[in-house]
Amino acid sequence: MLTKTQFRLGLSCANKLYYRNTKGYVNQSVEDPFLQSLASGGFQIEEYARRHFPEGKFIEADYKEPELAITKTIEAFKNDGAYFEAAFYHNGLFALTDIVVKQGKILKLIEVKSKSFSDSDRFLNKNGTACLSSWKDYLYDLAFQVEVASCAFPDFKIESYFFLVDKTQKAGVDHLSQMIRLSNKSHADPRKDVKVSFSSVEETGQSLMILKDMTSVITSIRNGDIEYSTGIIFPRALKDIKLVYDKGEYPNYPTRLKVCAKCEFKTKSLIDEPDGKSGFAHCFKHQHGLVDSDFSKNFSFSLHYGFDQESPLFLSEVIIDKEFDPINGMSRSDRRLIQIEKEAKKDKRPFVLMNELQDELSKHEYPLHFIDFEAGLGPLPPIKGISPYQNIPFEFSHHILYKDGRIEHKEQIILADVGQFPNFDFVRALKSSLGDKGTVFRYHNYENTILKMVMTQLEESQEKDKQELINFILSITQDGNRIGERNMVDLQKIIYRYYYDPATNGGNSIKDYLPAFLNSSEYLQSKYSKPIKEINLNSLNDLDGNTIWIKSKDGQILDPYKQLPPVFKHDEKELAFEGTEDLEVKNGGAALVAYAYLQYVDLPLSDRNKIIDALYRYCELDTLAMVMIYEGLKNIAV
Ligand code: SF4
Known part of the structure; x- marks a missing residue:
């Protein structure tokens, strides 16, 4: 049976569907639903969504028993109500749904997404003729479900909805994040082994979710009026993907470097290995006549900051119509040029803009501080007044390099007690650890972004020392034209400009x-x-x-x-x-x-x-x- 997951894989590339269903091919994608659901907070949002339907019932069947799920769904639909994980089947197509509300001859299919949305966001391009890339998989997934449900229950009117996290809402109670927890039993099912400590959503204040009626968009997709991406429309895609699935033969779908660059059916060496075959190598051998030795060269998709559709296969053959001209260090195109040149000449030595690097390093003031943050996500906020999906910085490490060469591991903090909202204590600890002397280094933008986010939270808070903490954040961050007097130096930028x-x-x-x-x-x-x-x-x-x-x-x-x-x-x-x-x-x-x-x-x-x-x-x-x-x-x- 072709499932919606396989349909989505086929949409990304029909050859992938062949490799997924053919024994022996390596598949690097992480397919551990437990970890994915845990990391994204999906299990909490799904359960929270279900609690909006207190009378809802699970269609009790293991996902490995589709026939049982289908039979139980048909049986359940004899009565009106809300059903979780109802299953639909038609002519080799199988769809499991999140929530279905049956009211007489109407079936409302509700797809829960742990993706945030506000009313100013869009699903389609301005003309309404193509899906936005961030939504296309979700939209076609929902269209697939509606297609199967419509065929399985032709006498019913099918409506379709997204149930999304509303990022403009704020938690109405403290500790909401801890009200939906997962048991630690082995093989815990993140859909069913959850403990919920409220009985109705109203108890927790205003709902954090928004129901979007997608019926007309999904109808247009099923009619072929809204593209998935250029030239790909639903009716033809469904027919083609079903054929690939049924035949089980390599479909010879043309390679596209942009998609192939991220193909999960690659081995480490790119060619077949004892642990599994490489779909990537199979495609490029089959379609471009490559042999094993070609895969030791770098492909053009490894070019810094991408490549265009016209790019040749290999990096050494890419031509960029621009001179190497580093003013104030290397620009993006300078780095691309140097990368191609090194590849073409097989030169493995690093490239340095020496004078500029020396000049840059002479600007730093000892002691030098190096900091790194780790943050978790709060799908459901830990305290009242906070929006869903805020970053929660819960850990930092701090090293100091002194002028005499001594290195001190000065501080490390983890603030992750259950239900803790650590953001303000995190900044307090960082402020105390950094003191007020010396250049502070970050690697890329993350630390700057996180601190600015906490600053906004502080502005809305009642913390007694909030102005002191805000001043500290202002001093070490930048935002547009505002540059703090002790603004963190981005170590990655130094490398980027002067070293390759x-x-x-x-x-x-x-x-x-x-x-x-x-x-x-x-x-x-x-x-x-x-x-x-x-x-x-x-x-x-x-x-x-x-x-x-x-x-x-x-x-x-x-x-x-x-x-x-x-x-x-x-x-x-x-x-x-x-x-x-x-x-x-x-x-x-x-x-x-x-x-x-x-x-x-x-x-x-x-x-x-x-x-x-x-x-x-x-x-x-x-x-x-x-x-x-x-x-x-x-x-x-x-
Ligand atoms: S290598 Fe490219 S064409 Fe082949 S399966 Fe992967 S994405 Fe598809």
């Missing part, structure tokens, strides 16, 4: 640059291959100072992140933070999962402590990595 290492392959994250620096800098290799107590570096997580951050194996420097211990167990499977980074959640899926575990799952104390210890270690490495990168740059610039 081909080993990063166009990536600019700390996880790209740390291994690149460690591999290219003899200074760092020599220093960090000794125990930290011998190199004037302390760790709040290793008071004896025996940690050695750089280790090598077979002549290769091991990535320090990969040496950190796993964080927690789920379904007998050790999960490292790294594995969760594939979750499509902004600002680090790992921290979101960890935060959600600490807040919304009834964990034994030993498990909580294990997660907290691991979080400390990861955050410590994030700020130490910044120190290492800074030292690496400094060493180059002497």
Whole structure:
């Protein structure tokens, strides 16, 4: 049976549907619904949505028993009411729904989305002829459900709705976030193993959800009047995808670099590996005549800041009609040019704008502070007056590099007690740790964004020291033309402007640059291959100072992140933070999962402590990595 999940996969690329259903192909997408639901807060929002229908009943059937679910749905629809997880089937198509309200001959299909929405947001382009890309999957998913339901119940009128989180609403009570919790039993079902400590939504104040009638939009989609993307309309897409599914043959759908760049049916080496075959290699061999050795070259989709549809397959063949002309450091196009040139010449040495780098580094005032934040999400707010889906900064780490080379792991804070709203205490602790002297470094914009968000919350709060905290935030942040007198310096920007290492392959994250620096800098290799107590570096997580951050194996420097211990167990499977980074959640899926575990799952104390210890270690490495990168740059610039 073709499900809505498979239909959506087929919409993204019909070849993917073939690989998903053919044995032996690697699939890198994280398909753990438990983790995804936990990280995004989906399980809370789904349960909260169901509580709007207090008389609602589950169609009790395991998702592995579609026939039973279909039979029970037909039986249930003999009576009016609200039903959760009703199942529809028609001619090889199967759709499970979130909420269906049956009223006589009307079926209202309600799709719950843990996505926030306000009335000024749109679903379609200005002409109303195509879905906006952020909504297209959801809209076509709902159209699929309506299609199946309409065919399965042809005598009924089908209406369709989105039930979304209203980001303009504010919690009417304290501790709402803790009123829907997940049990810690193994194999907990985030849809059903939830404990709810209110009986009606009214008890919690104004609803945080908004019901959007999508009936006319979905009718237009089903009629083929609203495109999914250029040239793709619902009736034809459904027919084609169903055919691919039924035949089970490779459909030879044309490659599109933009989609292929993110294809989940890739292996690490891009070609077939003992653990599984590569769909990516199959497509490019089949359609472009490539052979195994071609996959060791970089594809043009690794070009910094993307590529256009006309790009050749390989990076070394891309031509950019522009001169390398770094004024005030490298621009985006300069970095693209240098990346292509290094690739074409097979030059693996880093590129440095030396004078500019020296000049930049001379501006910083010791002691140098390096900070990194981790934040969780609050789908349901922890305190009254706060909107859904606020970032909740709950952890920071702080390293100081002194002029004499000493490095101090100055502070690490985790504020994640159950139900805690830590944002103001977080800023207090940060202010105290940073003192008032020395340049402060962040890596990219996240810390700036989070602090500005907390500033807005402070402005609306009654905190006694709110002006002091606001002044502190103003001093270390920037916003448009406003630049604080001690504005944080973005270390990533320094690298971006003055330094390029081909080993990063166009990536600019700390996880790209740390291994690149460690591999290219003899200074760092020599220093960090000794125990930290011998190199004037302390760790709040290793008071004896025996940690050695750089280790090598077979002549290769091991990535320090990969040496950190796993964080927690789920379904007998050790999960490292790294594995969760594939979750499509902004600002680090790992921290979101960890935060959600600490807040919304009834964990034994030993498990909580294990997660907290691991979080400390990861955050410590994030700020130490910044120190290492800074030292690496400094060493180059002497
Ligand atoms: S490599 Fe491209 S064409 Fe092949 S399955 Fe992946 S996205 Fe589709």
